[in-house]
Amino acid sequence: MTRIGKRLSNMYYSVIRPILKNRRAFIGFTILMGFVIMATIGPLVVPLNLKTDWSKRFKPPSLEHPLGTDYGGRDIFQQIVHGSRDVLLIAALSALFAILMAVTIGITSGLLGGVVDVILTGITDIFLTIPSFPVMMTIAAVLRVRDPFSFAALISVWMWAGLARSIRTEVASLKQKEFIEAARLLNLGTFHIVFRELMPIIMPYIAINFITMMRAAITASVGIMFLGVVPFKITHWGVMLNMAMFQYGAVYVPEGVHYALAPLMCIVLLEYGAVNLSHGLEEIFNPRLKTYE
Amino acid sequence: MVYILRVRNLVMEYAVREGMLRAVNGVSLDVPEGKITALVGESGCGKSSLLDAILRTLPPNGYIRSGEVFFRDINLLKLSEKELRKIRWEKIAVVFQAAQNSFNPVLKIADHIVETYQAHRNDLSKEAIIEKACKLLETVRLDPNQVLDAYPHELSGGMKQRALIALSLILDPELLILDEPTSALDTYTQSVIIDMLKKVHEEKKLTMFLVTHDLPVVAELADYVAVMYGGKIMEVADVETIFYNAKHPYTQLLIKAIPPLIGDLSDRKPIPGNPPSLLNPPSGCVFHPRCPFRKPICDKKVPPFFRVGNNIVACWLYGEE
């Protein structure tokens, strides 16, 4: 019991407390938590009424409809809440897959060196050079990507390369350091070296990158849907933007502005939270970056 | 004796995370004209910070709190940026520590020399400046053809150090300040530089102020020596007196700690204790925690300078209040 207790208190002091103390991290964390709650509990609490009622088109925000109504008279707030789930899900999955790939390839490449390293680095470089957005658009269109998982997979394929390269460089340089030599001499085995020695060092870096990747995934997924390449559920913010912009004239009609603004503002807020959290985490793990007078 | 540089009660601090770090804690010093004066002390005693304060090349978190620095009759601390620029290099030139990084990596050595000259005077054409530079480079035993067109990374450490000294002389300054000119160099290059400095001093009667922790170099070059510790000056005397008849306990321990080239190391003793914290300096005399001759008054009051024969000593052993 005390062991778990110790682990938890360790986590509190080394992770949670610094986040609470660092202003930026705290702001970012709160905002993100807000969205996570919206995505998980929201759809259970808020109903989704998709019946069109043309008499109620583009009504401004009111008590009944906190964010107004869309082109079909449907409540925007409900759509945002339900859409948040997919937005966050795709983003989180993409980041997760990307990190798994990056870590695996990066560590393997860095630790093993030699021919394996050269081949893997070559592959990484190729994925780095090819610009991600056009490729994602093309593949998404041609392969008719429709569900969150494949979408996340597609995005992650073009996101892992940068992180993999950094991890590889880091591992390659750590490999030379004494404590790895010591572990080797003590015959502690590769498994131990990877998980007990290397991982704790690159963990903070991975955590920060997770958030950055989520941000990038949101931008990419919303962007693709915004352009109309992938028809997805209409509650997804990207699709809402697509409809606002290109399909139902919300942009051109003065009253329709909140249909476009609502998802926009949510995206901006979400990104803002993510940026703050990642900058804050950077400051925590690398105190030199703090700007002090 | 004419003093070309006079420092009076200079106090300088750095703002760091833990508070204010007082690197220069009321330093007073006179540098005589026409001689070579050395400032000696351990790493971290504030020597380099003193130079930064004198020339006002402080980093963003450095502050001069009080005191005066007189170059002849001019108080350097009260000058405007424009006036200061006239003094820099034309009257006082500095060769900083680690010459390896004193050059701009994207400019050739010749460019450095030309731009420095042109920033101050426009009486010479570019060719004339290069000519003068050639002569200076030869004085420091460098081949102008090799060095002038080179980029800094193409030269070795010793060559860069010598090039820097040549650069420092381009405007015929009256005072040359050198910060650790021989550290980070191999012993052979060190001796070359020492010889060269001696030569330059003799030829041009140039006043030199040398800051170093390397006592053997001091013995070879200096006429006068000042000893610094914990941000304050402990003792000042001519070089012979310092080595054979030092009065301050710190100086004595310092001299005793130098290992001889031949002979027995067994009676070499390092100075016991740790260097003082500059964030929270000890009360009274800054050396008292490590001093073997400590008296009760030593941790209460800061000793003033006492004149004892050829020495000027800041120590309560040599006077009363």
Added chain:
Amino acid sequence: MLWRIIKRIIYAFFTLLISASITFYLVYNIPGNVIDVMAAQLSESMGIPFEEAKKIALSYYIGYDPNKPLLERYIDYLANLLRGNLGYSILLKVSVNEVVVQALPWTLFVLSTSLLVSFAIGVMLGLIIAWRRRTVLEPVVTAYASFTDAMPDFVTAMLLYMFLAVRLGWFPMKGAYDEKLTPGLYPAFIFSVLYHATLPILAYVIEHIGFWALLMKGSAASVLEEDFVKAAEARGLPERRLLTAYVGRVAILPVAVMLAIQLGVMLGGSTIIETVFNYPGMGYFFTYATTNLDYGLMQGLFFVIIAGIIIANLIVEIIYPFIDPRARREAAR
């Protein structure tokens, strides 16, 4: 030295090949009936028998003939690429080359202007706030930069479009120039071009100034700590010289490297920005091709975009050592 350049070129070529292969693979997936549909259309409009129409359709779509083996199709495709034939657009009924000739100049115009403007302003800002630490400017610029960095391209573009073009009507809502004018080098036309390009350029610049400013600030801040800057100050060099030849020139190097990479990013973003503003550049047509599944156009434009980015990166990699003497040593190996 030369060997290094050759190595890079080989590598770029290889990457290009892989990209071409990706597009080929994608188009390999075209359902056969697309050709049939086209053949039917051709046969109707030109009044020729279906079989002949099909042959013509196949000739436009090199490499897509389902009757030929995969390897032959692949080689056909590559051979045509080398000859400069990018394919054919089903929906627009013109060759992709024609689309590229029309659209590429606009995209290049907008992108290069945006890149240069945001680079110039951003770098200057970054240098100033690194140099004068304690001014009001620093927190403002930093906050602005973090904020715009976080905002995706389409947010800025949409906001600009919605408010400045649609609502206030200050800027046009589509096109690269006023349609009533015939293209030519006269003031009214040039003005119209600039007028139509303003919003897209503005969108890019607003987004990316922060990026350059922060990058330059970081670079300049670390250069400022270098001894040679202090040594130059001690030599009595004037502030202006310090800023330009010392801090500026050295700090800008790692930043300038990013130019090519940024071009790649912006090229990717052009799909969104050009589509929002209805600006007829490569991005606009690429979006059109993708959303409407015009395979020929999609694959041709894709190749051009990728080739452009790869070449840009290649140029930067080759040129860099000439600009930074320190890197020359490395390169000489």
